[in-house]
Amino acid sequence: MSEWLFFLEVTLAGLGSGALLSLTALAYVLIYKATRVVNLAVGEMLMLGAYFFFSVAAGWGLTAWIALPLAVIGGGLVGAVVERGMIRPMLGENPISIFMVTVGLGSILVGTVELFWGTDPRALPAFISTKPLFLGEAYVSRKIAVAFVVAAAVIGVFLMLFRFWRGGVALRATATDQAAAYSCGINVPGVFSAAWIIGGATAAGAGVLLGAIGGISPSMGVFGLSALVVVIVGGLDSVLGALIGGLALGMIQSWTSTYLGGEYTSVVTFGILILALMLRPYGLFGTHEIERL
């Protein structure tokens, strides 16, 4: 029985980290859906958000409830600046060039963080109580539970927004056909900006939650690569795919590191990625684009 309990606990922990993966994947999906840019710097934007939180909460000594919104707003601002400064001039260039711009952006962000905050890992000031939480008999870390609830709520909100909010509809319209959206009076550049701002804010929020669980360091952007696997498997333009893919990968990673050993995590993660690319290149829930000459 206890083995089952242990398995349950491992699974729950995996679901918790999977929710964070989903949230990060959501940043990829938002930006890709609107602008067709795979932003490899999502991981670094996430890291920057966590450092914003750190400097507000620990440096200025403000409470988490002020620091968290400030970090999210900061993430949104970064998204806005990046979109106007780096992505807008690249409009119409081939997708690989824009992808490489985001790779360069990631490097700039890592360097900036190292410049201001140093390279040492830090711990975020505790804002989630550490009192253990029990689901039935299974122990769950409260931080992971909070992360799960927040991520689930945010993704739920996004799913609703895409369905019912005018801006969400505009975004979906832009994603489907830019020219048509333009001719229907949709402010396409505005949608681009909005997608990057919301994407940046989402990444920053995910960064704060991730930092609260595992601490922050300039190399925490690597987490973005796992989230990238999620969006490839789930489909680059599917919010639902990000949700399901994130939770699934979180559980798989948790099982792998518990039963096989931590060093197998990356190999299993990227193995899944290659398998998914070979079987369904456009992802489980992604749009299958047909190419014509």
Place this chain on the structure above:
Amino acid sequence: MIIGTAKETYPADEALLTTRPQRVWMVLLLAGLLVAPFALSNYWLYLACLALINVIAATGLNVLTGFTGQVSLGQAAFMAVGAYTVAYMERTLGTPFLLNIAAGGAIAAAIGLVVGLPSLRVKGLYLAIATIAASFILHFVFVNWTAVTNGNSGATVPPATFFGIELATYGRLYWVIMPFAVLMVTGAANLFRSRIGRAFIAIRDRDISAEVLGIPLLRYKLMSFAIASFYAGVAGGLWAYVFRVVTPESFPFLTSIFLLAAIIVGGMGTILGGILGAVFMTLTPEVLRVIVELASPFVPDAATLLSPVRTIVFGALIVGFLIFEPQGLAEIVARLRRFFRLWPFRN
């Protein structure tokens, strides 16, 4: 003043060097490469070796990414394959230097073929991401296949011996690395005068059209992967002889980005671009180091700023070149050439 280059025969059109200034510059470059070891200090020779190794790896990546249009973020992993092959053969088999390097290239090429397989199904960004995945999986192999790689503690490499001469100093190593670089760059340049190279370019420009024209896509895409990996393997093998210890961290994911950045900065799809970019990107950190040293009397803890500043400049170079000079340094060179050719008229 030269107005255009009128060519009257096909061989003239296909020639590697078409104009007199080009030949003069080429002779000057070769002379410079030959004189370098006598003129440079030991540290600069080390940098020269490193730059030449990066030239080989970047040229290989340029064949794959610049000419065939297959973006790869796994070039560093193939360098690691070459380096580990050389390390293993040198330590346990004691085979001669040239054979080790060739084997490093060959094994890297074989693995490159396998990694290139997804290019059958996916392309563009998805392929780039598949190569990221492949490089992480190879990293796992390097850490865990301890019998060959000695795991995290790394494999040491005894100095190479070439016709009985121990290549232990940078000055001596330069004399094997430089010919390799010249040979392989020339090889790449010649590749694009052949059927294979033209097929690569056709695939890059529009793969579906290429297929319609009767170019077997999979074969040529895989060939491109194999060639790029071969270059990386040779570069990695030479790297192993220079640094004499190979660990899983010797070729981080960042090195793959570095090489891709080198061909972006230099100019994708030109042989000159691979060379310029690799040299430029290798020397930029040194220039920054000099600047930081000059600034150290005025700025407190200037030395601790060096690494973050390097990271920022590295990223800024990628972004800046992509936005403002997408054709890279090679385009700047071409512009200069045009200027002198057209002078006193403006282009």
